[in-house]
Amino acid sequence: MSGITRQLADFIATSRWNDVPQEVRHEGARAVLNWLGCAIAGCRDDTVERLLATLREFAGKPQATLLGRGERLDALSAACINGTASNRLDFDDTHLRTVIHPTVPVAAALLALAEHRPLTGAEFLHAFVLGIDAECRVGNAISPGHYEHGWHITATCGVLGAAVACGRALKIDAQRMGWALGIAATQASGLMATLGTMCKSYNMGHAARSGLASALLAANGYTSSERGLEAARGFLNVLAARSEPREITRELGLRWELMQNAYKPYPCGIVIHPVIDGCLDLRAAHRIDPVAVAKVEIAIPPLAEQLCGRKAPRDSLEGKLSLYHSAAVALLDGEAGVVQYTDARVTDPRVIAIRDRVVVSTDPALGNDQARVRISLASGVAHETFVERARGSLGRPLTDAELEAKFRSLASAELATREIDTLVEQCWSLERQPDAAVLARGSVAAGARAAESRCNSR
Amino acid sequence: MSGITRQLADFIATSRWNDVPQEVRHEGARAVLNWLGCAIAGCRDDTVERLLATLREFAGKPQATLLGRGERLDALSAACINGTASNRLDFDDTHLRTVIHPTVPVAAALLALAEHRPLTGAEFLHAFVLGIDAECRVGNAISPGHYEHGWHITATCGVLGAAVACGRALKIDAQRMGWALGIAATQASGLMATLGTMCKSYNMGHAARSGLASALLAANGYTSSERGLEAARGFLNVLAARSEPREITRELGLRWELMQNAYKPYPCGIVIHPVIDGCLDLRAAHRIDPVAVAKVEIAIPPLAEQLCGRKAPRDSLEGKLSLYHSAAVALLDGEAGVVQYTDARVTDPRVIAIRDRVVVSTDPALGNDQARVRISLASGVAHETFVERARGSLGRPLTDAELEAKFRSLASAELATREIDTLVEQCWSLERQPDAAVLARGSVAAGARAAESRCNSR
Numbered sequence: 001m002s003g004i005t006r007q008l009a010d011f012i013a014t015s016r017w018n019d020v021p022q023e024v025r026h027e028g029a030r031a032v033l034n035w036l037g038c039a040i041a042g043c044r045d046d047t048v049e050r051l052l053a054t055l056r057e058f059a060g061k062p063q064a065t066l067l068g069r070g071e072r073l074d075a076l077s078a079a080c081i082n083g084t085a086s087n088r089l090d091f092d093d094t095h096l097r098t099v100i101h102p103t104v105p106v107a108a109a110l111l112a113l114a115e116h117r118p119l120t121g122a123e124f125l126h127a128f129v130l131g132i133d134a135e136c137r138v139g140n141a142i143s144p145g146h147y148e149h150g151w152h153i154t155a156t157c158g159v160l161g162a163a164v165a166c167g168r169a170l171k172i173d174a175q176r177m178g179w180a181l182g183i184a185a186t187q188a189s190g191l192m193a194t195l196g197t198m199c200k201s202y203n204m205g206h207a208a209r210s211g212l213a214s215a216l217l218a219a220n221g222y223t224s225s226e227r228g229l230e231a232a233r234g235f236l237n238v239l240a241a242r243s244e245p246r247e248i249t250r251e252l253g254l255r256w257e258l259m260q261n262a263y264k265p266y267p268c269g270i271v272i273h274p275v276i277d278g279c280l281d282l283r284a285a286h287r288i289d290p291v292a293v294a295k296v297e298i299a300i301p302p303l304a305e306q307l308c309g310r311k312a313p314r315d316s317l318e319g320k321l322s323l324y325h326s327a328a329v330a331l332l333d334g335e336a337g338v339v340q341y342t343d344a345r346v347t348d349p350r351v352i353a354i355r356d357r358v359v360v361s362t363d364p365a366l367g368n369d370q371a372r373v374r375i376s377l378a379s380g381v382a383h384e385t386f387v388e389r390a391r392g393s394l395g396r397p398l399t400d401a402e403l404e405a406k407f408r409s410l411a412s413a414e415l416a417t418r419e420i421d422t423l424v425e426q427c428w429s430l431e432r433q434p435d436a437a438v439l440a441r442g443s444v445a446a447g448a449r450a451a452e453s454r455c456n457s458r
Numbered sequence: 459m460s461g462i463t464r465q466l467a468d469f470i471a472t473s474r475w476n477d478v479p480q481e482v483r484h485e486g487a488r489a490v491l492n493w494l495g496c497a498i499a500g501c502r503d504d505t506v507e508r509l510l511a512t513l514r515e516f517a518g519k520p521q522a523t524l525l526g527r528g529e530r531l532d533a534l535s536a537a538c539i540n541g542t543a544s545n546r547l548d549f550d551d552t553h554l555r556t557v558i559h560p561t562v563p564v565a566a567a568l569l570a571l572a573e574h575r576p577l578t579g580a581e582f583l584h585a586f587v588l589g590i591d592a593e594c595r596v597g598n599a600i601s602p603g604h605y606e607h608g609w610h611i612t613a614t615c616g617v618l619g620a621a622v623a624c625g626r627a628l629k630i631d632a633q634r635m636g637w638a639l640g641i642a643a644t645q646a647s648g649l650m651a652t653l654g655t656m657c658k659s660y661n662m663g664h665a666a667r668s669g670l671a672s673a674l675l676a677a678n679g680y681t682s683s684e685r686g687l688e689a690a691r692g693f694l695n696v697l698a699a700r701s702e703p704r705e706i707t708r709e710l711g712l713r714w715e716l717m718q719n720a721y722k723p724y725p726c727g728i729v730i731h732p733v734i735d736g737c738l739d740l741r742a743a744h745r746i747d748p749v750a751v752a753k754v755e756i757a758i759p760p761l762a763e764q765l766c767g768r769k770a771p772r773d774s775l776e777g778k779l780s781l782y783h784s785a786a787v788a789l790l791d792g793e794a795g796v797v798q799y800t801d802a803r804v805t806d807p808r809v810i811a812i813r814d815r816v817v818v819s820t821d822p823a824l825g826n827d828q829a830r831v832r833i834s835l836a837s838g839v840a841h842e843t844f845v846e847r848a849r850g851s852l853g854r855p856l857t858d859a860e861l862e863a864k865f866r867s868l869a870s871a872e873l874a875t876r877e878i879d880t881l882v883e884q885c886w887s888l889e890r891q892p893d894a895a896v897l898a899r900g901s902v903a904a905g906a907r908a909a910e911s912r913c914n915s916r
Contacts, residue, residue, distance in 0.1 A: 179657075186651070188647055189645050193686055193692035198680050199681065223656045224655045228649070235649065
């Protein structure tokens with residue numbers, strides 16, 4: 001009986017596209033659309049500029065596109081930068097059981113590879129779905145202890161997902177897939193201590209890069225442990241106090257973790273979302289004047305307070321992890337979009353004035369997509385609501401139309417409407433596209449693409 | 459009172475070369491000489507060839523030299539490949555208290571950087587000594603639990619040492635040094651499950667690359683946690699069940715961990731060394747005919763059995779971690795050098811015949827540099843010895859002359875005697891060299907250098 005690593009590797013290496021149900025394929029397109037919007041809208045953030053300024057000097061040939069921007073670097077560097085950019089806005093997807101943001105590391109690695117070693121849209125989607133599955137199954141096996149212990153689970157599991165997706169795209173056999181998992185496992189890293197700093201999104205970029213490198217090395221016969229996951233001193237035992245290895249292989253090919261994926265309506269920590277829902281609902285229902293708000297009482301589960309209990313965030317990065325800022329800005333602006341999480345908004349005295357009136361308490365009986373919000377006005381009147389299922393949660397998912405609207409809003413930062421129309425269509429029809437790299441090219445405005453092309457031909 | 463990370467960062471950023479004692483400077487030269495020999499002799503191993511074949515396609519401008527070989531890649535890729543190559547023979551140094559092999563990740567990153575951003579020999583040595591100190595101090599803080607748990611400690615602590623050395627070389631201030639430590643901490647990775655595979659040495663190369671990237675990012679203002687080591691979800695708490703943070707800052711600048719560094723006389727796991735000493739001593743003292751050996755009884759401490767208990771190694775990589783192969787080959791050949799650990803020797807039936815007569819037992823009373831060896835001959839006669847201090851241990855260190863002889867033997871794989879003479883002289887006088895990169899250039903035979911230069915000018 002072969003071990004868990006080999007069983008997983010066998011499944012990935014031998015999976016057929018016809019075995020992937022239509023609903024899973026469609027969820028793949030949804031995930032890619034959502035991710036691409038995040039990558040485009042995040043592409044000029046300072047976190048990305050500084051990373052590019054650092055890596056450019058060391059980067060190789062123009063093999064892959066920086067999404068939204070148009071510069072072309074070697075595929076490993078592009079994977080790193082696109083991974084970082086697409087997580088920067090905290091607007092990417094979430095596998096709710098593990099709190100993994102699954103698409104970023106997998107798609108950033110795979111699309112960079114697809115520009116260098118052409119893949120059809122179907123090959124891309126197939127590799128993508130398998131990468132997400134492996135990533136989230138390993139996450140299931142070590143949750144919740146691994147994340148609670150302080151591991152940035154999207155990075156630690158993301159490197160595995162990226163390796164699997166890229167290994168599949170490179171058509172490596174099961175033995176090499178096992179090595180790819182072993183090479184990725186030994187590069188698994190990422191500390192929660194970096195949350196609220198630029199380094200948080202870099203963790204994802206680093207995972208994407210390392211995962212792609214793992215697949216490329218394995219394809220070249222680079223050996224690693226063949227039991228990288230389950231070995232006594234392998235991933236599961238070293239990175240988790242307790243693990244349930246069977247989660248990795250149970251119902252392989254029958255149950256697809258991608259179907260447990262959720263898409264955010266707000267660009268901030270997902271545990272904040274029910275609070276924003278509650279504030280927006282109360283504001284609209286009672287036409288609340290933000291200036292008249294005397295007190296905002298919020299009850300949330302303990303995890304939300306742990307992750308997002310920052311009372312006085314200093315900038316955009318910290319604001320995205322602040323229940324206080326999020327509640328305040330939702331009440332003040334009546335929305336919680338990209339604009340509500342800029343440095344300027346986080347330090348705006350009008351936002352801070354309301355933020356200081358927010359009081360948070362924890363209630364272990366609440367689910368992670370639930371919250372109670374009570375708003376007391378200066379007049380003495382109070383309004384209260386219970387959010388049973390946050391928008392965007394599995395019980396109340398964003399529709400295709402809502403996802404498309406989110407994409408259009410995000411992509412408009414770089415692209416004209418006509419360009420967005422084309423890209424949306426290419427995402428929805430990805431399965432039938434002859435070349436998956438069309439997504440990378442289409443993420444860049446025609447003008448920027450032409451400029452980059454002139455630059456490279458010099 | 460600032461935290462441990464900041465205290466360490468302050469020390470590194472403000473250290474003066476004049477504060478580094480002469481004996482520490484000399485130990486720096488010894489460590490660099492030993493390391494450079496290992497890098498040269500390991501440079502054409504299959505582990506390196508496959509890594510280069512993979513990375514070359516993605517690598518950037520010719521900024522730094524592949525030691526011994528002469529190809530030039532971008533500094534990050536060169537750091538990765540040289541880090542991998544210099545550990546491949548298991549002949550590099552050891553900080554005995556932690557079993558960290560400290561020089562590989564630090565020197566591989568720093569020398570690659572020095573070719574791209576020139577450093578004097580003194581600046582190089584200063585950054586090197588500080589990097590080793592930070593790396594081993596963090597190792598002290600989490601030993602022995604971290605390593606026992608399954609972490610490849612040279613990689614997990616090596617990325618920190620590389621970041622510190624490169625940050626110092628880039629002359630970043632204390633705040634950015636703190637970020638560099640935070641960026642490195644979140645990239646710390648490496649699983650013991652990879653031992654005995656190509657991936658083992660890649661862990662070091664990956665650490666060197668990631669550490670250099672951390673310093674470059676921090677120099678460009680890339681933020682990370684300022685408490686990357688001691689934060690609740692930082693390096694110490696996440697990667698170790700127990701830690702003693704004060705080990706990191708106690709007697710900073712008064713006690714230098716480089717003085718606890720040892721150099722190997724044999725290219726294999728260091729816990730095997732006393733066994734080899736015992737076999738060689740008995741063989742010489744009693745003129746033992748290997749064919750007449752009926753039984754070899756070895757007593758070693760439990761750690762040695764855990765790490766190197768492989769009874770039937772299949773190749774060079776496994777042979778280097780086998781007490782059985784090592785004892786057999788030492789008895790058969792009367793030496794244990796690079797030649798004794800090739801694939802061919804590990805699978806040689808004559809070696810295997812003796813290997814199968816080796817019996818290992820553990821004795822917790824023995825130190826990690828101790829062993830008892832008893833050899834019974836077919837005639838019924840038996841000889842026994844107790845190795846109290848292995849050659850190359852701190853109690854019986856290799857002399858400068860022995861280190862130089864080791865270097866000459868290793869470097870002769872690529873260089874002519876005249877070239878070796880020059881390089882040895884440059885290592886010993888590194889403190890007075892105007893350009894540290896002379897070591898990288900000097901590691902390559904004149905002919906190979908010329909060929910690479912023609913190639914790059916095309």
